[in-house]
Amino acid sequence: MGALYLSGSLGSPDFTKAREYLALGAEADLSARLAYGHLLMNGLGGEKDLVGAEQVFVRAAKLGSLEGFYLRAKLVLGRNASEAEVRAAVNDINSAAKKGFPPALSTIAELYRTGTFLEKSPQKAVEYYLKAADGGYSEALSTIAEMYLFAELGSADIEKAEVFYRQAISKGIKSANYSLAFFLYNKDLENKSGLGESYRIAKIASLAWDERCQYLLGLMYYEGLAVARDNEQAYFWLDLAASAGVFEAHHIRALAAKALTKDQINKVKSRAREWFVANHDRPHGHLFIDNSKHRYQ
Incomplete structure (x- = not known):
């Protein structure tokens, strides 16, 4: 029972x-x-x-x-x-x-990465994270990407970071969607292909209730770089992100609201509320708030 x-x-x-x-x-x-x-x-x-x-x-x-x-x-x-x-x-x-217990492999990797209880060794950390990933602990792939991106193994290796973020996404790691989309969006504003890919990643993850991607998608609609500028769409996704505890979403939503009439805002909020009600029962989790306390205001 x-x-x-x-x-x-x-x-x-x-x-x-x-x-x-x-x-x-x-x-x-x-x-x-x-x-x-x-x-x-x-x-x-x-x-x-x-x-x-x-x-x-x-x-x-x-x-x-x-x-x-x-x-x-x-x-x-x-x-x-x-x-x-x-x-x-x-x-x-x-x-x-x-x-071969994957969570233990990941924990040993973290101890080597931070130098907590074990002598710090980024190389050994990557070695253990890879073993954890091979054992099915796919979150380790996203962590390896961060280590390469944050220059923890020497100078930043952007290419390797992208490779591991993509591997993590292929394994269904939610956080990797935002990381890669955010990175691609800010990597080269002249690269239309990269901007387009960042938009596609953010859109798919947003529909699956990734609140950070909802924030990023709203930002994209507000700035008009990866997609045509649309303040109503920006408000829509930023409103949902804000409801899930993404603090920054409140700021960009306020900027988007300046370009909208009160009637437009009410209509967008009505659509956002409908989307919330229709999709909130789908299995998902939130980073910043407890699922049971998530309400659309």
Whole structure:
């Protein structure tokens, strides 16, 4: 029952009931134990309980769960732990990485990237991120792109950054759409092909509820570089982006509004509200606000 409430198979996901049933099933079923630990760790269906989550993952690890082993170690690194506990946790994550567990590979990569708990090594970070990506943790591809773009491996390598952003997009990584579209839009204002591609990426991602791409798409319509200037379309997409917590969208929307009459604004807002109602139930997530608190004002 807990899994049904968690997945939304009985309607909308009900984390409170899922937490209640998974707590009962955790004693007998490893999958239920891990799911219950995630709910405690993320504060879903009740208050966040990191101590309880760590205990749940410890028990899962004792049953041979690599995920439980890894998550317990991650929680140790996130709390006020002793030096000995930190060393043991890093070793545990490294052990999980050596066994090919993608999240552990990505975490070791991040530790090498930042120099946290391990000696900083961008080269080793890329090596581990690639292994994580090969194991199905495709978010790592977008991170590698950032490392090349931000000159973390020497001078900025724009070509390699583009390659990895495109690979990430091909694997369905939402954040890579905005990163590549934003980069292409600002890379060369004389390159019509690049501007056109940035528009297409932003438009497709916007329709899938990527709020940062909605902001970028609105900006494109306002500036008229990648697409013909259209203040109504600009207002439409910026209004939706603003509703999802993109702060900058409010500013550009105000500028677009200066070119519109009150009647035009009301009509655009009506269309935006209709789009919101028709599309908000589609599975998606938001970066800046909780999905359950997303409302069109």
